[in-house]
Amino acid sequence: MAPTKQEIPLQHVDEVVIRFAGDSGDGMQLTGTQFTDTSAMMGNDLATFPDYPAEIRAPIGTLFGVSGFQVRFASKDIHTPGDRPDVLVAMNPAALKVNIDDLKEGGLLIVNTGNFGKRDLVKAHYEENPLDNPLLEEKYQLVAIDLNEATLKAVESTGLSNKDALRCKNLLALGMLYHTYSRPLAHTEKWLTGKFGKKPAILEANLLALRAGANIAENSELFKSTFQVSPAPLPGGKYRNIGGNQALAMGLVAGCKLAEKPLYYGSYPITPASDVLHALSRYKNYGVTTFQAEDEIAAICSAIGASYAGSVGMTGTSGPGLALKGEALGLAVMIELPLVVVDVQRAGPSTGLPTKTEQADLNQALYGRNSEAPLPVISTSSPADCFEAAVEAVRIAVTYMTPVVLLSDGYIGNGAEPFLIPEVSSLKPFPKAFHTDPENFQPYSRDENLARPWAIPGTPGLEHRVGGLEKADLTGAVSYDAENHEKMTLLRENKVKKVADTYAPLEVFGPETADLLVLGWGSTYGAIRGAVERSQEAGLSVAQLNLRNLWPLHNDLGDVLKRYKKVLIPELNRGQLCRLIRAEYLVDAVSLPKVQGKPFMSGELVDAIKQQLAE
Amino acid sequence: MATTEATSYKKNDFVSDQEVRWCPGCGDYAILNAVQQTFAGFGIPKEQFAVISGIGCSSRFPYYMNTFGFHTIHGRAPALATGVKIANPNLEVWVITGDGDALSIGGNHLIHAMRRNMDMKVLLFNNRIYGLTKGQYSPTTVPGKVTGSSPFGSLDAPFNPIGLALGAGASFVARTVDTQIKHLKGVLEAAHAHKGFAFVEILQNCVIFNDKCFDHITEKDVRDDRQVDLRPGQPLVFGKELEKGLRFTPSDIEICTPEEATTWNADGPTGANAYRICQGSESGEVPVPIGIFRQVQRPTLDEGIAKQVNDVTEKLGEGTLESLLNAGDTWDVS
Numbered sequence: 001m002a003p004t005k006q007e008i009p010l011q012h013v014d015e016v017v018i019r020f021a022g023d024s025g026d027g028m029q030l031t032g033t034q035f036t037d038t039s040a041m042m043g044n045d046l047a048t049f050p051d052y053p054a055e056i057r058a059p060i061g062t063l064f065g066v067s068g069f070q071v072r073f074a075s076k077d078i079h080t081p082g083d084r085p086d087v088l089v090a091m092n093p094a095a096l097k098v099n100i101d102d103l104k105e106g107g108l109l110i111v112n113t114g115n116f117g118k119r120d121l122v123k124a125h126y127e128e129n130p131l132d133n134p135l136l137e138e139k140y141q142l143v144a145i146d147l148n149e150a151t152l153k154a155v156e157s158t159g160l161s162n163k164d165a166l167r168c169k170n171l172l173a174l175g176m177l178y179h180t181y182s183r184p185l186a187h188t189e190k191w192l193t194g195k196f197g198k199k200p201a202i203l204e205a206n207l208l209a210l211r212a213g214a215n216i217a218e219n220s221e222l223f224k225s226t227f228q229v230s231p232a233p234l235p236g237g238k239y240r241n242i243g244g245n246q247a248l249a250m251g252l253v254a255g256c257k258l259a260e261k262p263l264y265y266g267s268y269p270i271t272p273a274s275d276v277l278h279a280l281s282r283y284k285n286y287g288v289t290t291f292q293a294e295d296e297i298a299a300i301c302s303a304i305g306a307s308y309a310g311s312v313g314m315t316g317t318s319g320p321g322l323a324l325k326g327e328a329l330g331l332a333v334m335i336e337l338p339l340v341v342v343d344v345q346r347a348g349p350s351t352g353l354p355t356k357t358e359q360a361d362l363n364q365a366l367y368g369r370n371s372e373a374p375l376p377v378i379s380t381s382s383p384a385d386c387f388e389a390a391v392e393a394v395r396i397a398v399t400y401m402t403p404v405v406l407l408s409d410g411y412i413g414n415g416a417e418p419f420l421i422p423e424v425s426s427l428k429p430f431p432k433a434f435h436t437d438p439e440n441f442q443p444y445s446r447d448e449n450l451a452r453p454w455a456i457p458g459t460p461g462l463e464h465r466v467g468g469l470e471k472a473d474l475t476g477a478v479s480y481d482a483e484n485h486e487k488m489t490l491l492r493e494n495k496v497k498k499v500a501d502t503y504a505p506l507e508v509f510g511p512e513t514a515d516l517l518v519l520g521w522g523s524t525y526g527a528i529r530g531a532v533e534r535s536q537e538a539g540l541s542v543a544q545l546n547l548r549n550l551w552p553l554h555n556d557l558g559d560v561l562k563r564y565k566k567v568l569i570p571e572l573n574r575g576q577l578c579r580l581i582r583a584e585y586l587v588d589a590v591s592l593p594k595v596q597g598k599p600f601m602s603g604e605l606v607d608a609i610k611q612q613l614a615e
Numbered sequence: 616m617a618t619t620e621a622t623s624y625k626k627n628d629f630v631s632d633q634e635v636r637w638c639p640g641c642g643d644y645a646i647l648n649a650v651q652q653t654f655a656g657f658g659i660p661k662e663q664f665a666v667i668s669g670i671g672c673s674s675r676f677p678y679y680m681n682t683f684g685f686h687t688i689h690g691r692a693p694a695l696a697t698g699v700k701i702a703n704p705n706l707e708v709w710v711i712t713g714d715g716d717a718l719s720i721g722g723n724h725l726i727h728a729m730r731r732n733m734d735m736k737v738l739l740f741n742n743r744i745y746g747l748t749k750g751q752y753s754p755t756t757v758p759g760k761v762t763g764s765s766p767f768g769s770l771d772a773p774f775n776p777i778g779l780a781l782g783a784g785a786s787f788v789a790r791t792v793d794t795q796i797k798h799l800k801g802v803l804e805a806a807h808a809h810k811g812f813a814f815v816e817i818l819q820n821c822v823i824f825n826d827k828c829f830d831h832i833t834e835k836d837v838r839d840d841r842q843v844d845l846r847p848g849q850p851l852v853f854g855k856e857l858e859k860g861l862r863f864t865p866s867d868i869e870i871c872t873p874e875e876a877t878t879w880n881a882d883g884p885t886g887a888n889a890y891r892i893c894q895g896s897e898s899g900e901v902p903v904p905i906g907i908f909r910q911v912q913r914p915t916l917d918e919g920i921a922k923q924v925n926d927v928t929e930k931l932g933e934g935t936l937e938s939l940l941n942a943g944d945t946w947d948v949s
Binding site (some may be wrong): 037040042045187231233234236237238239240241250253257258262264266283284285287288289291293294295297301302303304305306307308309310311313327329331335403415421422424427456457458459460462465466467468470477478510564 | 727896920923924932947
């Protein structure tokens with residue numbers, strides 16, 4: 001008599017962190033993205049952290065070739081992808097070795113034993129098979145399964161070669177997790193059908209693997225329980241799951257629609273900013289023109305040319321590219337045309353760690369030009385926030401006729417979260433008219449914002465010359481006059497300072513006065529929010545402030561800082577904002593720097609907060 | 616946008632109110648004069664011109680033209696002009712540059728604009744020296760030249776600008792001379808008539824740092840024997856009475872009678888003859904070619920981009936804020 005199937009209990013939990021890890025060719029990013037999209041459709045709040053090597057296909061099975069994708073999904077409001085995973089899926093020994101120390105004790109560990117042969121172990125620098133170590137099973141809930149064999153068996157009927165068949169093993173793992181976390185297969189099935197519609201055998205194999213995974217989880221008794229994560233009580237409205245670079249591209253398009261001007265994006269491929277170019281080049285029917293330039297300098301120069309001719313010129317890059325754009329940024333400051341420069345920051349000087357995250361281009365954005373060349377610098381704090389930040393960048397650029405640097409980073413650009421789709425009526429237009437009247441036309445006259453007229457070629461009677469040489473006030477003629485140079489320098493400086501008059505009010509999270517303010521900018525927002533929430537729950541006197549605008553700083557910022565006994569500034573750099581704050585406000589702010597190519601964990605920030613309050 | 620009626624202009628309509636500040640005797644004066652005269656003859660409203668330059672003596676040019684003008688940064692004029700032309704393909708975009716600006720610091724932008732066949736006209740004033748920085752050897756300086764930065768003679772091998780343009784795929788390539796006004800204007804007109812990238816090298820004398828550097832080619836008494844004008848469809852003849860001809864043999868270019876001269880073909884499939892003739896020595900028997908080396912039609916990038924935007928918009932419909940925000944899989948939270 002066959003043994004009766006044991007009923008697997010269903011547990012309700014309010015959040016789960018899963019990390020998929022495998023070779024860079026194992027499809028871990030795809031698997032993670034599918035799990036994320038399905039969870040988004042189920043109404044969970046979520047945050048993701050893709051972490052992949054710079055090598056596109058590193059040698060199979062190596063430690064440096066491990067690609068990971070972490071997703072946190074919850075029935076509550078969350079701000080980060082989580083410090084440590086509850087579940088680790090390790091597709092090979094290298095993935096196990098690189099990630100096992102992060103897995104929570106008692107966490108679920110799913111290992112593909114099919115890739116634990118002698119050679120796989122050697123490549124991961126394991127002398128013995130770690131699965132033979134009884135400690136592994138004591139410390140974690142180990143699910144050891146030969147995914148290769150299971151996949152081959154599941155897709156046998158398609159007649160695919162072993163090589164092609166094994167490509168479906170990530171879908172089998174995904175199916176197992178879908179069942180374990182009570183997710184439907186439908187979203188991924190639909191996605192697969194769209195992707196492989198023209199390759200029926202591949203489509204069939206992927207669908208079979210996905211369903212087989214779910215069946216194995218349901219029937220094999222490998223899993224001790226299944227879990228339910230209910231929808232999160234997010235604010236009402238319509239949502240979509242969105243990645244940071246995608247949201248940023250959408251924000252730039254929306255900004256130009258609100259400015260009622262065409263968008264021109266000139267860019268040179270660079271990690272991790274290329275996805276902005278990819279996204280924008282799909283928006284051609286939105287009045288978007290994209291141009292893949294021969295280099296970073298041509299990218300920004302062509303964007304300046306496009307602004308000169310009447311589009312909103314934009315370019316996007318990462319740190320090394322911003323360095324190359326420095327001289328042209330100075331030209332944009334001088335000729336006072338709108339320009340948006342996106343910097344999706346990455347780690348390290350020079351080539352550094354291209355696929356890792358950092359916030360160390362703040363100084364470059366603020367100061368990386370010859371002479372006095374101030375420009376507005378703004379930052380984005382999360383994937384969904386990229387939309388609003390990008391709209392704001394376009395608004396400032398066209399309203400003030402100025403280049404703007406928008407700082408994102410790899411963690412935001414590659415991360416994803418639910419995006420509350422704004423009502424179109426809530427987006428305030430900021431149309432900018434071209435100057436057309438030849439009567440008394442002066443190219444360097446100024447409006448109430450100190451912005452000069454936008455007078456584009458093709459307009460009769462407005463023929464005039466601009467360039468990088470110093471301009472005479474009003475006429476814009478070349479001027480070497482000493483007094484004029486100082487006057488123009490101050491005019492450019494004051495114009496940028498006036499941008500602060502139009503900022504939304506600063507919003508402090510927490511008490512208006514407290515023992516400690518944790519001040520941040522950009523992508524540290526989520527980790528700081530998580531840490532401050534936990535500290536407040538523990539009764540600590542602490543508040544959070546995240547800065548959207550890094551130059552000019554908010555008019556009220558000095559007053560806000562003085563309401564707190566201490567100011568702590570965590571940054572993924574060596575204290576760049578901290579030095580700016582200390583210099584501007586004479587506040588004895590304390591820097592908490594981190595430069596590991598990785599975001600802060602809320603846990604380490606909780607410790608830092610406690611330490612500050614204990615001192 | 617309303618534009619001025621295409622009226623008949625005079626040269627003075629293209630003269631700006633700025634005082635011209637090149638050195639007395641500079642070849643740039645003659646070029647400026649010729650460009651102003653030629654532009655007046657195009658019958659194009661003057662607000663449609665965008666004259667864009669980099670940095671160097673020649674790049675002061677836009678200030679003296681009563682059109683839209685942009686004096687940009689060193690070497691970047693073709694890149695900036697590319698953005699201008701893509702953003703508004705109706706504009707008449709002319710780039711003014713020099714041998715240092717175009718071939719040294721801006722070499723990359725120049726070759727890529729040629730490769731893409733951007734519809735712009737590039738006038739390269741070649742005086743084989745850095746003038747504005749007071750006389751250093753440039754990428755076209757003759758080896759051995761003593762300059763401020765080569766007191767014992769320059770060791771650099773020079774570029775041949777025509778050969779470079781041909782190699783980079785420019786669809787129109789020509790050479791002319793600052794003092795030969797009629798020829799200069801003829802070449803400017805041909806460049807204007809060409810749809811696509813037009814590259815014009817203008818041999819230009821720098822009276823201060825490289826005076827007489829082209830005299831062996833351009834002086835009145837040697838010019839007829841030392842120059843051959845490449846005119847598409849016409850035989851390669853030269854000499855005061857056009858009494859000499861040139862013909863291409865499989866291995867050489869040799870002097871012959873006018874009757875035996877090769878008929879110049881600027882639109883052959885490869886441009887091989889243009890490349891061969893541009894590589895000749897300036898001091899040999901065979902004269903130095905000026906005129907039109909290459910003139911072929913191929914699609915321009917600016918047109919291609921505009922067409923793709925139109926085609927995609929036609930196919931997908933014009934995007935709105937509503938469609939932008941609501942694309943993809945969405946869900947409602949009440």
